[in-house]
Amino acid sequence: MLEEVLKGYPLYSQDGKGKDAVCRAVFALGSVRWFILEGETEGDDTILFGIVVGLMEDEYGYISLNELSEVELDLTAQGLGKLQIRQQTNLQPIPLCKLNDQRLQRFLARFED
Numbered sequence: 001m002l003e004e005v006l007k008g009y010p011l012y013s014q015d016g017k018g019k020d021a022v023c024r025a026v027f028a029l030g031s032v033r034w035f036i037l038e039g040e041t042e043g044d045d046t047i048l049f050g051i052v053v054g055l056m057e058d059e060y061g062y063i064s065l066n067e068l069s070e071v072e073l074d075l076t077a078q079g080l081g082k083l084q085i086r087q088q089t090n091l092q093p094i095p096l097c098k099l100n101d102q103r104l105q106r107f108l109a110r111f112e113d
Contacts, residue, residue: 019097058107
């Protein structure tokens with residue numbers, strides 16, 4: 001499914017677009033969100049490029065889909081079980097500047113002229 005979403009958006013296809021870059025997918029785990037802009041298959045993995053917010057540092061970066069799918073937060077001691085990163089479904093492609101996410105917008109504002 002993600003490969004279809006990223007079709008036509010290989011790595012480096014949105015260089016220089018800044019806040020007008022199109023977000024193709026969003027993954028989340030609690031308050032951590034990965035906004036995916038581009039990606040392409042490399043061997044048995046898909047390398048994604050996007051923005052992560054909600055960790056110690058908000059940043060642009062490359063993400064291995066295999067590694068992302070292996071992340072698991074074990075909260076069984078707190079009665080919550082094991083949490084995994086999930087892709088938000090039914091997201092329509094949208095420019096980053098139009099996403100209603102305050103932390104993302106604060107991150108993007110750091111790059112304004």
